[in-house]
Amino acid sequence: MTPLTWLTALRRAWIPIAVAALISYPLVSDDIYYQNMLIMTFILAIGASGWNIMGGYAGYLSLGNSAFIGLGGYTTGILAAKEHISPFLGCLVGGLMCAVGAALLSLITRRTRGMYFVIVTFGTLQLLGVVATIWSSLTGGSQGLAMPLPTWSLSYQDWPFYYSLLGLLVVTVAVSAWVRRSKLGLGLFAIQDNEDKAAGLGLRTAVYKMIAFVLSGTSLGIAGGIYAYYVTFLNTAAVFDVITSVLIVLAVLLGGRGTLWGPVLGAFIISPISDVTSTGFGGADAGAFRLLLFGGLLGAVAIFLPRGVLPVLESGLRRLLAGGSESTPASAGPDRSRTAASVRYVGSGSVKGGDRSPALVVRGLRKSFGGLRAVDGVDLDLPRGRITGLIGPNGSGKTTLFNIIDGTVPTRDGTITLGGHGIERSGRPTRAHAGLARTYQLPRLFANLTVVENLVVPERRFAFTKLWTNRVSSAERERALAVLDHLGLAAYADKGPTDLSYGQRKLVELAQVLWLDPILVMLDEPAAGISPALSERLADLVRSLREQGVAILLVEHDLAFIANLCDQVYVMANGAIIATGSVAEISADRAVIDAYLGDSAVPVASGGQA
């Protein structure tokens, strides 16, 4: 056994041992103080694990998650006090309320990014506090709401609370583990890295985020209901206190954001501290000291330990155990000798079929930024199975045109028809589903994912059922390895994209967008800054796409590359198309020479070498 596998085995064994210890604790000890401390720890661990699904996986931080405790608690409390529904049933309704609330907030923030999410969650916590105080006929307002007392025998102490919360914690961690391993988790980590790019690859990011936030809130809502029954008295100021949210965030950051066990570990550190201080600090300044302690801790963790305890420990242990023999070179794997023909970059989808409608038709596209007309009445016709070049001086509007076509920049003027479907009003995922793919001038791969995972992220169609399947199915892995093999990158399959060179990243990004099985591929300066050998491989790949009937639109400054590849060329200047035709035709065009080439010789003659 190598030290590393020994470490993994130890880790595997620890989990059942810890769970068994927690299960048997109340049976062997009747110390109510520690039972109480563990109950509060379970609640915090549930909150932290839930928070981590949205904050750690998707990267959307919330400062208002204690609102779920309040919402779940009050729902349970009101049902128990007014309708005499058992809190252990009522808490499920509370969880449902939290799921609905989380879904609503996700809808409101669906078009905004992380910083707004923080603000909205923070504001909503305040808002719920205000509403609960004002709506006193329902909640008891600032007087508080008393719950019925537990009816079971005193000899059972707080066991029902203890075991239901422990069970809920196990379920929450299991859900979190499952999310990590699924396509849902893959999408969430991709969103954390680059949400725009993820949407461009066909991921319905709004749905991913909504599911993550609902999962985040539901179990904490249920826990809130049980908590309400446990304390038997709810008061708005205490329940909607922002300090509870702070404890949740603190537990996650301290333990390790984005890891599975970090939030639980953090909760088991933070909760006892919170417990000791809330009983230990007395007098008028007790509240201020708690603020000082937890505010200070939160700040210190954010500044000095941003990765958290678990990742730091793990990498430390790994380095210690691995000793000197750290870098085992990645073996290229078994030699899969494949012919290029057997490699499918694009699927057998609609491309080869009878559909001969043009890949892309653009009419009258316009976009102004303030007074600047970036794109001014552009028409394009891209047939299938043709390579079209788009050239023009810097600032002529080429990238803006790309951004309008792929939906990054919205516009009201003009139509975009992709494979016969109007997409000018569609969101980015829908455009990707319709068969649109693009690469960027500087490749944007997902840093949190391996190279293989990067390849299989794209989604040609959305299906809920697919979200729960494995990150990478064996069929997908097989195909991805074949693609990488063909690109000469098989050795990097399970490495991060940061291990790749700039040119290799460009190749992988191209392979990634081809996973969409597109009918149009837009390449933004594919050959810029990469070695001649890679550039040649890229040109071959583009040609083979043409053979398969894919339309290609490429922006490039390297005119030799353009001349070598393109069947037709559009020339853009000042936001408008000033010429179109074959490379020879536009090279002879007076307007093009004036606008773009100046009076220098036309560099087409060199031909072959890209």
Next chain:
Amino acid sequence: MIDLGQALIFGILIGGVYALMATGLTLTFGVMKIVNMAQGAFLITSTYLCYALWQHFGLDPVLAAFLVMFPMAALGFVVYKLVIERLERIDPGLTIVATFALALVAEAFLALIWGPNQRATDPAYSNQAIHLGPLVLPVAQFYACLLAVVITVVLQVAIKRTWLGHAITAASENPEGARLVGVEPARIGAWIFAIATASTAFGGAALSFLYQFTPDTQDFWLGLTLSVVIVGGLGSVPGAFAAGVLLGVTESLTTTYLSVRWATAVPTLLILVVLTVRPRGLFTRMTRQDAGS
């Protein structure tokens, strides 16, 4: 009708004050894309400092603000250098967490020094009023709004006319380009942050004679200033003013026709409504997004 007119007058005057309180956030959030969750705490710290000067030396809160702005600027500079500059490089989300942590620490210190009881300054004008026919123009609100206009105009002129102002604009719109011409965005950032924090002195002074305050009101003021900035559209100063007035009028109408207790819910409700309808804020212009990428 008179109720309505009165509510509008209150709303507009208070709206100007809200814009003033949010000035710092308009700069940091709008220009630097940094969400400073300590804005409310900075504001209330300024308020307490003005209060202390007023209490011990009888200094008018507005005059006190001209002194308070220096320690506040220094505080902002230090916070930027020690916390924000470092965290923005790792993960902007951590900046949000860290500034929020800072707000809690500041609140704790204020509570330890001044206690949890309500305070207020009451300079002579704090309960005077000018009568315009049937309508009442409260002098304190009027002065505060005047102060808001003056500070805003001064800041606007400074941004449009001075070298630092040009550098700020350049660094925010195109950091790469700014670096090329010798403007280091990180150094500019510290200055913007210092100016933003200094500006809370004036918002804080206005707060000190318009409202009763306690340390734990900082998160209410944070919510309110965030609302001004989001509703106004990030970073637009006229937008912040318009949003302040919208917020003030809505609150004032809510107080008049519904209940003063619901008025505290208005800032968050406006955020939710605006994000649903127009996520970029009510008063924004589109800019080119791909510059530098």
